[in-house]
Each structure stands twice: as C-alpha cells, then as structure tokens.
Amino acid sequence: xxxxxxxxxxPTPLTILKIQGDLDGSxxxxxxxxxxxxxxxxxRRLLLDVSEMPFMSSAGLxxxxxxxxxxxxxxxxxxEGGWSVIHExxxxxxxxxxxxxxxxxxxxxxxxxxxxxITGFSSIIEVFTDRETAVASF
Amino acid sequence: xxxxxIIPYLKDSEQTHFAAGQTIFNAGDIGYGxxxxxxxxxxxxxxxRVLDHLEVGQVFGEMAxxxxxxxSATAIAATDxxxxxxxxxxxxxxxxxxxxFAAELMVIMSTRLRRFIEEEVKRQRLEQELAIGRQIQLxxxxxxxxxxxxxxxxxxxxxxxxxxxxxxxxxxDPDQPDLLHIVIADVTGKGVPAAMFMALCRTVIRTEARNGxxxxxxxxxxxxxxxxxxxxxxxxxxxxxxxNVQTGEMRYAIGGHERPYWRxxxxxxxxxLTGQGMLLGAFPTxxxxxxxxxxxxGDTLILYTDGITEARRGPELFDEARLExxxxxxxxxxxxxxxxxILEAVDQFSGDTPQSDDITLVxxxxxx
Numbered sequence: 001x002x003x004x005x006x007x008x009x010x011p012t013p014l015t016i017l018k019i020q021g022d023l024d025g026s027x028x029x030x031x032x033x034x035x036x037x038x039x040x041x042x043x044r045r046l047l048l049d050v051s052e053m054p055f056m057s058s059a060g061l062x063x064x065x066x067x068x069x070x071x072x073x074x075x076x077x078x079x080e081g082g083w084s085v086i087h088e089x090x091x092x093x094x095x096x097x098x099x100x101x102x103x104x105x106x107x108x109x110x111x112x113x114x115x116x117x118i119t120g121f122s123s124i125i126e127v128f129t130d131r132e133t134a135v136a137s138f
Numbered sequence: 139x140x141x142x143x144i145i146p147y148l149k150d151s152e153q154t155h156f157a158a159g160q161t162i163f164n165a166g167d168i169g170y171g172x173x174x175x176x177x178x179x180x181x182x183x184x185x186x187r188v189l190d191h192l193e194v195g196q197v198f199g200e201m202a203x204x205x206x207x208x209x210s211a212t213a214i215a216a217t218d219x220x221x222x223x224x225x226x227x228x229x230x231x232x233x234x235x236x237x238x239f240a241a242e243l244m245v246i247m248s249t250r251l252r253r254f255i256e257e258e259v260k261r262q263r264l265e266q267e268l269a270i271g272r273q274i275q276l277x278x279x280x281x282x283x284x285x286x287x288x289x290x291x292x293x294x295x296x297x298x299x300x301x302x303x304x305x306x307x308x309x310x311d312p313d314q315p316d317l318l319h320i321v322i323a324d325v326t327g328k329g330v331p332a333a334m335f336m337a338l339c340r341t342v343i344r345t346e347a348r349n350g351x352x353x354x355x356x357x358x359x360x361x362x363x364x365x366x367x368x369x370x371x372x373x374x375x376x377x378x379x380x381x382n383v384q385t386g387e388m389r390y391a392i393g394g395h396e397r398p399y400w401r402x403x404x405x406x407x408x409x410x411l412t413g414q415g416m417l418l419g420a421f422p423t424x425x426x427x428x429x430x431x432x433x434x435x436g437d438t439l440i441l442y443t444d445g446i447t448e449a450r451r452g453p454e455l456f457d458e459a460r461l462e463x464x465x466x467x468x469x470x471x472x473x474x475x476x477x478x479x480i481l482e483a484v485d486q487f488s489g490d491t492p493q494s495d496d497i498t499l500v501x502x503x504x505x506x
Contacts, residue, residue, distance in 0.1 A: 055455075057448070057495075058326035061373060065420055111455075119375065119394035120416025120424065 001027035003034045008047070014138050016106075018049040023056045028063030035067040044102060045138045046071050049131075051107035056115055068125060071102040099126035106134045148174060148222045156215035167209045169202025171225035172243075178219020184211045190250070191216065200243055203229050267330050272297045274333035275304070275496075278340055284308045284318060286383045288435075290503040292473035294481060296445075297496050303332035304443045304496040305340055305376075309347045316384045319347045322441040322500050323376035324395065335372045339364070339418075343378065353378045353391035354415075354428035361393070361418040374418040377441060386433040386504055391426050393418050396444055399465060403436025408466055410458075438476065438503045440465060445497035449484045456487050473501040 001021035008014040015038055023031060038046065048067070050056075056064070104126045108116060116122040128134035153176060156162055162173065165184060173180075174197050182190040182198055189211060192198055198213055203226055224232065233240045275297065283291035293306055303325030311317050321343055325332045342363050346356045356378055364374065377398060379390035394417025397410035415426040433439060442461070449456040464483045468476055477499050484497065 054453075055448075058324065058373065058375070058444075061417070061420075062326055065373075118392075118396070120414070120421075123416070123425070124421070 001030065003031065005034075005038065008135055010135055010138070012045070012138060013043070014045045014047060014135060015043045016047045016049055016135075018052065020052045021054075023050075023053055023060035023063060025057060025059035028059045028066075031063045032066045032070065035070045039070050039073070044071070046103045047106055047134055047138070048103065049106045050112060051109070053112060054109055056112045061115070061119060061121065064121065064125070068100055068103045072100075100124060101138075104128060104134060104137065106131060148176070148224075152223045154221055154223065156219050156221060158215055158217050158219075160215045162213040162215060162221065163199065163209050165209050165212045169199055169207075169209045171223050171229070172197055172200040172203055173213070174222040174224060176220040176222050178221075179216040180219060180221075181214050181216045182211050183214065189254075197243070197246060200247055203243075204247075271303075271330045271333035274330070275336060278337055279306065280308055284310065286318060288504060288506040289383055290473040290505060292477040292499070292501045294477050294499045295496065296481075296493070296498075298445065298493045303327065303336045304445065304498040305336050306441070306498055306500050307340060307343065309344055311348060311350075316382050318381045318383055320379045320381060320441070320500065320502070321347075321376065322395065322398075322443065322498060323374055324443045324445075324496070324498075326373045332372065335374070338367075339374055339376075343376070347378075347380075352428060353380055353389050354426040357391050357393040357415065357418060357426045358424060361416075361424045362422070364419040365422050373420050376418055381433070381502070386435075386437070387430060388433055388439075389428060389430045391415055391428045393424070393426060396442055396447065398442070399440040399462070400431060400433075401438040401440070401465060402434065403438075403470075404434060406466075408462060433502070433504045435504050435506050436470070438465075438471075438473070438501065440476070440480075441498075441500040441502075442480075443496060443498040445493070445495040446480065446484055446499065448495060449488050449497070450491050450494060451487055451489060452491065456484055460487065471503075473503045476503075477501050 001019065001023060004018040004020065006016040006018065008016050017034065017038065019031065021027065035046070046067070106128050108127060113122070113127065116127065126137070128137065162180065163169065175192055175194050177194060180192045180198060181188050182192065199209070201207070201210065279295055280293065283293050295304060295306065305321065305323040305325065307321040309319035309321065311319070323339060325336050325339065327335065339360065342360050343356065346359050351359060357376060360376070374393070375395035376393040377390065377395040379388050381388045390411065390413070392411065392413045392415040394415060397412070399408060399410055401408045411429070411431065413427040413429045416424040418424065447456055447458055447461060460483065461480065464480050465476065468479055471479065480499060
C-alpha cells in the first residue's frame with residue numbers, strides 16, 4: 001500500500017490522503033501512523049481518496065475508524081490496549097446528527113462501498129463520488 | 139567494518155556493478171566468496187521476505203568462506219551498487235595483511251546468527267499463540283448442529299493460518315422450546331486477543347438471548363457491553379436470528395455482517411436478507427433494523443462469513459456472484475450437501491493461494 005499526501009488548493013486548509021492498494025492487516029497501521037503524522041503537523045481536515053483502494057478488510061475498518069478519531073484530536077490508542085480514549089471520541093461522533101466534519105471519503109470502489117454500507121461506516125463517514133464536491137464540502 | 143579501513147585491501151579484488159533490482163545470487167546457488175559493499179545497498183531475502191538491509195561498508199555471503207554449503211538466502215541490489223568479491227584466496231591474503239579481519243568477520247556472523255535466532259523464537263512464539271487462539275475458538279463452537287423435526291442444519295468452520303475469529307452458535311431456550319436462536323459473527327483481529335474477544339461475545343450474546351431480547355435489541359445491548367468493557371481495538375460483525383421451528387417465522391437483525399442468502403423453494407428465488415445495521419464494538423450506540431421472514435417448507439437459509447466471499451485467487455476474490463452461482467446450481471440439496479458444494483467451489487477457486495481468513499458456513503433447510 002502507498003500513501004500519497006496532497007495539499008488541496010482551497011481557501012480553508014484541506015489535505016487529501018490517497019490510499020493506493022489494499023487496506024488490510026498488513027497496511028492499516030501505516031495508515032494510522034500517517035494520519036497521526038498529519039495531525040501532528042497541523043492537518044485538521046482530511047479527505048481520504050480511496051479511488052485506488054480495491055479492498056478493505058476488517059483490519060482496514062479498524063484503521064479507518066482510528067484515522068477518524070485521530071482527526072478528532074486524540075492520540076491513537078496503544079496498539080495493545082487503551083480503548084477508553086476511542087470510547088470518548090466515538091461517543092461524540094455517534095451523537096452528532098450530521099456526518100463527521102473532519103474526515104471524509106472520496107470515490108470508494110464498489111466492493112469498498114459495500115463494506116462501508118454493510119458495517120454502517122457510511123452513515124458516520126461521508127462518502128463522495130467526485131472530488132470537487134468532496135473538497136467543497138469541508 | 140569501517141570502509142576506510144578495508145578499501146585499501148580491496149584494490150586487487152574483483153569489483154562488480156549491479157543495477158537496482160538485479161540479483162547478486164540466489165538461495166541454493168553455490169557460493170565462492172563473500173561480498174563487500176563499496177557503494178549502494180543490498181537486500182538479503184528468503185522466500186520473498188526481506189531478512190536484512192545492508193549498506194556501504196557491510197559484508198554478506200561470508201558463510202561461503204567457512205563452509206561449502208550453497209547460499210542460504212538471496213541477495214538483490216536494492217540500489218545501483220558496487221560490490222567487491224572476496225573469494226577464499228583473497229580472504230586468506232586479507233587476513234595475512236590484516237589479522238583482525240577474521241575476528242571482525244566472526245563478530246558479524248555471530249551478530250547475524252543471534253538476530254536470526256531471536257526472530258525465529260519470536261516467530262515460534264507467534265505460532266504458538268495462534269495455535270492457542272485456534273484451540274480457544276474451536277472449544278467454543280457448538281459440538282454439533284441442533285436437531286429439530288422438519289429441519290436440516292449444517293455448520294462448517296475452518297480456521298485460517300492467521301486466525302481471525304469467526305463464531306457461530308445455536309441457542310435454545312428451555313422456556314420456549316419452539317424457539318431456536320442462530321448466530322454467526324466475525325471478529326476483527328487475530329490470535330489469542332481475537333479468540334478471547336470471541337469468547338466474550340459468545341457469552342454476552344447467549345446471556346442476552348436467554349434474557350429474551352429481540353434480535354435488534356440483543357445486538358444493541360451486546361454492542362454497548364463490548365464498547366464499555368473491552369480494552370482492545372476489536373470489532374464484531376454479527377447476524378442474530380430467532381427462529382420459530384414450528385411456523386418458520388424468523389426475526390433477525392444484521393450488525394454489519396454479510397447478508398445471508400434466502401433461497402425460496404416456491405419460486406426458486408435467491409435473495410439476500412435486507413436490513414441496515416452497524417458492526418459492533420466500534421460505536422457506543424448503533425442503529426440496527428429488525429426484520430421478519432417466514433421460511434416455508436423447502437426454503438434454505440445460508441449464513442456465511444467473509445472468509446468465503448473474500449477467498450482469493452491472486453488479486454481476484456471469490457465474491458458474492460460465485461457464491462450465488464453455486465447456490466442456484468443445486469437442485470434441492472440438503473443443508474450438508476449445499477455446504478459441501480460451496481466449500482468445494484471456494485477451494486477449487488483458491489487453488490494454492492493460502493486461506494487468509496476463517497471460513498464459516500451455517501445452513502438451515504426446512505423440509506416440512
């Protein structure tokens with residue numbers, strides 16, 4: 001899996017992180033690490049371009065979930081434990097009426113969209129099919 | 139070894155340029171000497187796994203100087219590089235010119251050996267942990283399918299090498315003998331933590347089922363328990379159903395799990411069950427719909443985990459389309475026959491590609 005970072009030319013700062021390749025057990029931790037690096041460097045709005053991500057496993061879901069919580073300003077938990085931090089953040093995420101404002105998805109492939117729909121992630125993380133609309137939504 | 143110390147002694151050594159990606163030698167080749175990296179970087183690998191990354195001033199292939207065995211690993215130029223080849227004759231000359239050379243080489247070999255031993259110990263520990271995880275999972279799965287007059291049940295579970303954590307269960311209620319609860323679930327993560335999480339989920343689901351919770355309520359309560367109690371980042375997708383074996387009425391809820399297939403005998407229609415529902419363990423509150431269908435005589439219900447649809451052949455997935463083809467192709471199979479056909483199809487598709495996720499199938503058929 002490759003991760004490509006792009007700073008969008010928008011009035012408000014927006015970073016686009018492109019995921020190329022499968023997001024699974026072997027790559028989800030790299031994604032989390034990159035999200036944390038971006039947050040530490042000041043990124044607060046993140047558009048995940050998953051147009052070239054053909055597959056997302058259950059471990060990939062964990063990665064995606066953690067990226068969203070990282071963009072809410074919390075450290076990802078210790079890989080061995082520490083769920084209490086995520087619980088606090090997901091409580092905030094889940095009580096909101098609208099989608100998460102800080103992290104969105106662009107052009108998931110059909111299989112990935114299906115996973116997002118089945119697991120309910122598509123009701124928490126907003127999905128866009130075209131880049132202009134996605135960028136304008138932040 | 140410091141480069142500046144060795145370079146003067148390598149003036150007479152054969153120096154070869156390798157382009158990035160070029161193989162220097164393969165595992166199994168006869169070795170005639172060692173290499174000293176003058177410029178560039180080299181990967182040492184075995185069975186596509188990179189064991190070591192070497193840079194300027196480092197050596198590799200030194201074991202060929204000590205024994206007459208074939209190369210134990212493959213060396214590939216990671217970048218364009220220049221290597222000085224030191225065969226046994228040159229090595230003898232070097233040790234005469236610089237007596238400490240042999241001792242320095244022994245230190246390198248000893249360090250490498252120690253590191254490989256540590257990695258092997260870690261690998262074996264991980265294998266043991268995975269084996270324990272598999273044992274825990276197997277011990278928690280039902281020993282056999284239930285017996286209910288007029289119904290046919292089949293269940294199959296096969297763990298992957300990297301154990302994931304599938305769960306299936308049949309829960310009966312002594313106070314309501316006509317009711318049979320059916321569960322299929324898939325835990326994220328692997329190894330002992332996933333197996334322990336599976337054990338926890340099974341207990342919570344069984345308790346809530348015996349408390350008489352409806353399917354959607356059960357999944358919501360299970361989710362709440364998991365989110366509050368668990369300390370590891372693990373999720374669960376689950377399907378829970380309460381089946382009345384007398385009427386065929388089945389109330390169900392889907393918590394982010396693969397939608398089961400329902401094949402109707404009356405019209406031959408094959409469809410996936412509908413109903414929105416989020417996976418468990420990720421969010422404090424989840425939205426879960428509850429629906430009801432009636433399984434008529436001859437109808438079949440096929441529950442599965444993504445180990446089936448995400449079985450791989452290279453980059454290709456088995457996928458729902460192939461599963462539907464297999465189901466539709468069977469005339470009027472028993473639950474066990476259909477289970478076998480599906481598994482045969484998956485195994486035939488995957489061929490030599492190793493199974494990467496647990497495979498679980500639960501099939502119900504109503505005969506009368």
